[in-house]
Amino acid sequence: MKKNVLSLLLAGIMVFSLVACKSGQSADSEQESENSGNGTSEQAAETGGTSEGKTDLVIIITGTDEVCPVIEQMVLDKFGDKYNITSKTWDESAVEQTVKTAASAGEQIDLVQYWPNQMNSFTSAGLAMELTGYMDDEWRETFNEGALEIGTYDGILYNVSYNSVYPMIIANTDILEEAGVTISNQPTWDEFIEACKQVEENTDAYGAIINQDWSCWLVRNGIMQAWADDEKLDAFNAGAISFEDPKIIAQLDMIADAFNNDIFYPGGEAALAVPLDQTYAAFSANKAAFLFMVNTVTNDALKSSEIENYQIIDWPAMGTNPTNPLLGGCDGYFIPTCAQNVDGAIELMRYLTSPEVLTVRAEYGMIPTAEIGDSENINQELMESISRCVSQVYPTEIINIDADLAQYLMYSMPANYIYDKDSAIEEMETYRKNAVGE
């Protein structure tokens, strides 16, 4: 009898503990929702709704850049009384997975930071909300010319940009001086390679460093600048021209030669696998003369590397197109279809693209795509040097035609081409043909 009672008691305790765990989780998330309106970043509640008279708003906009917590606090100060704002950390490698998982599970995410020119994986699956109807004339007029085109697909606006982004180069002028090299702010690729070779001959440094995640820019820019005019470029971007075209092969060979000739630190195949923190460390240790960089994090890069004497150089022209189209795009915001507070998301989006917020971004060395206010804290000289090429940024790219091709060009090139040229061309050509239905 005693044993039976004890057994029943044990079984009951186990079941009770399972139930108690679930109740504990619910209580925690309610507490977190309560706290989030008071200025802390927490995990989102499982479903949208209202509490304490405030509607929930779940956003993924806060990355690791220095300016992000500042912007987040501005948002919480402005809207904390109106909405229960839950801010999830924006992680480049996981944001897509996070949004798609939430969409499949019907979880609330109202506003997400994402690149307007890479929306095809969301638009093709119907996971991005159409914003055309929300973009009134008053709001539209605050944007720079062409800024909204980049987030427009088939005439429908899906993503609103706030920051202009393109790749450029920071040169360590101390090394250039030691090597006896001068280079213009807008060199050609041949001039750039020649400068790198001179650096390597006359100093202990390598010519250039590029982070493993950004080495794809070489290929994306190269194939963009392969064409003599924008008409041909548009045809290529639409998938009408084969990757086996000799012009494409020539550009890819040019890039492969740079790696094979040890232009990039630390030489050989190893140059394809240098993480971002190692690039900063190597650049600050004067191990290379040129650092490939994104314009919007130039400020952070200069602070991290502590380089005092530098020159901002535009991306070397890799072709002969007179317009010199440049790879680039913007940072922007979109609203996933799993959003449950669309009005709140639009209101927040308007605020995040307002002069009040964009001026703060400019103070941190970013290039806003809309109006900003006056501020003494904006480094005008740096701003001018990292915004020289904004007008060259081309609104379309071949990665827009297919998610598989985008994945391949962004994450597998140029390494796959350097390791196995024929196989890389074959794979890209297969993706292109699948995308255009050939």
Add this chain to the structure above:
Amino acid sequence: MKKSNSLNGKIRFFGFLFILPAFILVLFTMIIPVGWNIYLSFQEWNGASAMKFVGISNYIQVFSDKATMRSINNSVKIAVVATIFAMILGVFLALMIYKVSKREGAFYRFVFYSPAMLPMTVVGLLFTFILASDEGLLNNILIAIGLESLTRPWLAAKGTVLYAIGFVQGWRSSGTIMMLVFTAIIALPKSLSESAELDGATYLQEVRYIILPLIKPTIILSLSMMIMWAFKTYDIVAAMTGGGPGDLSKTAPIKIIEQAFTSNKYGFAAAISIIFALIVIALITIVRKGLKGEAYEY
């Protein structure tokens, strides 16, 4: 007879009650997801719109897609390297620790088991620094001892990246293998080793003729578990190389995630995962059948 049946019934009932929480957990975390995955593998689904039944076309695509087969091949290579290294190192460490005194043995067991306590991502990040080409510890040690010719871009070169990942994974898992094998060794009757010693057998002979044959079931079990673990390469590969450079170290788990969440091909991703699981099951079955031999009672 009635009382016996009633007692059996009560025992069964209470037994069922006790396993119910665990069964519910296994049902919702394993059985239902696996079943759903099998169902999904016969569908075409982009995560948002309705599913479309496509039969076995996803499976046909898996075998016809070179990139997918390459990723499965990479997974198998890493798993083989990791398993061989972990088993050899684990068994060797267990045999060495068995011979030291209790206090020393406890210390060594802690030291050799500690990598297994670290998360795989932490281990991966740690070895990214150790194996870095220029500032990495390994290459700098090789240069310092005059072996500069042996320096390599361990995580960037075609011939080394998969082996590097395999060794790291094997190193991390060797502690667990060591503990399993050590536990089996100390369970052996002392009389066997004493009589071997009296007969003039060396420790090497004792290991070869007594210890290894008697702990064979444990070794087979450890090997099966290690093969299973070795194929779970998402976290360590993501931390060390991200599947790069290019597709050099892209393994099946990374390919599955990419197909599902970037390419919106959930059905295709599910088909890859089913085939991958079948390969693992087949390998474990072959290994278990291959190593099955005589059983010893003692």
